[in-house]
Amino acid sequence: MNDLQQSTRRIYEFFAGICKIPHPSYHCDGIRKFLKQTAEKHNLKYREDGAGNVRLDRKNGDFASAIALQSHMDMVPQSVDPDFDFTVRSIEFEEVNGILRSKDCRTTLGADNGIGMAASLCAMTDENLEDLPLCAIFTVDEETGLTGAMNIAPEFLECRALFNLDSEEWGELTTGCAGGAHTTTRIPVQKQTTPQECTAGIHVSCHNLKGGHSGTDINLNRGNAILILLDYISKSSAEVSTIKGGNLANAIPRSAEFTGAVQDFDKLLTFTEKFKENVRRTFDVPSDFDITVEKLDEPPTGVIDNFGHIALFLKSIPSGVIAVDEALECVATSNNMAIIKGDTNTIEILMSQRSIRNIDRERLSSDIAGRFAKIGGETVTDAEYSAWESTTSAQFLKLATDTYKELFNAECKVKIIHAGLECGLFQEKNPQLPMLSFGPTIRNPHSPSEELELATLKDFYNFLAVLAKKILKK
Numbered sequence: 001m002n003d004l005q006q007s008t009r010r011i012y013e014f015f016a017g018i019c020k021i022p023h024p025s026y027h028c029d030g031i032r033k034f035l036k037q038t039a040e041k042h043n044l045k046y047r048e049d050g051a052g053n054v055r056l057d058r059k060n061g062d063f064a065s066a067i068a069l070q071s072h073m074d075m076v077p078q079s080v081d082p083d084f085d086f087t088v089r090s091i092e093f094e095e096v097n098g099i100l101r102s103k104d105c106r107t108t109l110g111a112d113n114g115i116g117m118a119a120s121l122c123a124m125t126d127e128n129l130e131d132l133p134l135c136a137i138f139t140v141d142e143e144t145g146l147t148g149a150m151n152i153a154p155e156f157l158e159c160r161a162l163f164n165l166d167s168e169e170w171g172e173l174t175t176g177c178a179g180g181a182h183t184t185t186r187i188p189v190q191k192q193t194t195p196q197e198c199t200a201g202i203h204v205s206c207h208n209l210k211g212g213h214s215g216t217d218i219n220l221n222r223g224n225a226i227l228i229l230l231d232y233i234s235k236s237s238a239e240v241s242t243i244k245g246g247n248l249a250n251a252i253p254r255s256a257e258f259t260g261a262v263q264d265f266d267k268l269l270t271f272t273e274k275f276k277e278n279v280r281r282t283f284d285v286p287s288d289f290d291i292t293v294e295k296l297d298e299p300p301t302g303v304i305d306n307f308g309h310i311a312l313f314l315k316s317i318p319s320g321v322i323a324v325d326e327a328l329e330c331v332a333t334s335n336n337m338a339i340i341k342g343d344t345n346t347i348e349i350l351m352s353q354r355s356i357r358n359i360d361r362e363r364l365s366s367d368i369a370g371r372f373a374k375i376g377g378e379t380v381t382d383a384e385y386s387a388w389e390s391t392t393s394a395q396f397l398k399l400a401t402d403t404y405k406e407l408f409n410a411e412c413k414v415k416i417i418h419a420g421l422e423c424g425l426f427q428e429k430n431p432q433l434p435m436l437s438f439g440p441t442i443r444n445p446h447s448p449s450e451e452l453e454l455a456t457l458k459d460f461y462n463f464l465a466v467l468a469k470k471i472l473k474k
């Protein structure tokens with residue numbers, strides 16, 4: 001077995017160790033204990049900050065000149081079995097044709113970001129890299145709002161360069177990412193007695209859209225269930241008494257529904273068929289996409305006054321991709337209408353804005369708040385995090401791309417992504433720190449079909465080690 005094969009083996013072993021320890025977001029104690037034990041066993045310096053993040057260093061090294069390998073401790077808990085308790089259970093995994101996945105694809109694998117942690121531990125304890133001043137940073141709760149990175153002790157970021165190991169496509173180097181914020185708006189509404197002519201009570205549900213990540217998938221024309229439903233309401237002139245749709249700020253809503261009343265039920269059914277056809281022609285929807293209309297025993301006693309106008313107003317808020325950066329070949333700014341919940345008292349809407357430029361994101365969030373204010377809506381903006389406006393200098397990037405070419409005789413892709421990475425928050429605390437994000441290939445993260453392509457692990461680790469050596473020589 002050569003050195004590289006041996007390293008891959010060791011990453012695999014560290015990863016297996018991590019899988020045994022429950023570590024969904026907010027439950028990182030077990031991992032911290034494991035990191036502490038590993039540090040003791042290998043004579044590394046262990047530090048923990050107030051937020052629960054961990055940094056490991058070589059003893060007697062100059063901490064400020066180390067190259068940091070950074071990953072996050074928590075994983076997204078998703079299972080096909082609703083009773084699977086991620087806070088107490090281990091992740092069982094299997095290897096099938098060079099792919100690592102959870103056993104029978106029943107849970108998330110946690111390669112995001114367990115494999116980053118495993119590679120960091122492998123490097124920190126690798127005999128062949130003993131003379132390299134490396135350090136490893138492990139953050140908590142990346143998946144639930146980047147709070148570990150947000151509250152990291154500034155001294156943890158004292159280092160010469162940082163490799164974020166949380167990217168998922170081997171062969172790509174990420175040098176920047178979008179920042180984001182959430183706006184939550186409450187619109188007070190009036191209750192109106194259901195018009196006498198609206199004799200049919202209805203429940204309409206729009207479901208099985210593709211959905212996806214509000215950052216990486218926003219440009220894929222998958223359709224937003226809330227917007228589609230609002231369009232349906234404004235065109236069908238149905239009365240609405242309750243409405244709800246979407247469930248996660250970071251997901252494009254896959255379903256939305258409302259209850260209400262209509263004058264002519266049969267006419268609504270005919271309209272629905274035509275409307276569905278139009279949706280199928282306009283968006284990329286799966287074959288089981290549907291809008292179903294159910295007749296209720298009786299119409300609701302009250303409906304939201306003038307919901308048709310509110311629907312038109314909501315449709316006019318800029319949504320989806322708002323700006324594209326041609327030069328960087330990426331989505332620059334976007335808004336995702338993520339969650340709506342309303343009844344005859346109030347309507348609440350959560351939207352998530354992202355942009356690769358902080359100033360554009362701030363402008364968009366205030367533009368949205370300003371529009372809602374005109375109709376009496378009150379908006380709170382929170383969960384703000386900074387974009388990573390590339391700190392990767394041309395020289396540093398050239399070193400990385402040259403190294404890639406030298407090792408694999410191929411060009412790597414350099415990318416700015418529309419999803420969030422912890423690097424944006426690190427940049428706020430240490431603006432001069434050169435950073436780069438890369439990782440082995442992981443498909444379908446955050447879902448039970450998450451899988452790691454094992455063949456990419458060797459090249460990923462080799463690149464990491466060789467690039468670190470080159471940076472230190474500079």
Ligand SMILES: [Zn+2]
Binds near residue numbers: 112
């Ligand atoms: Zn991750």
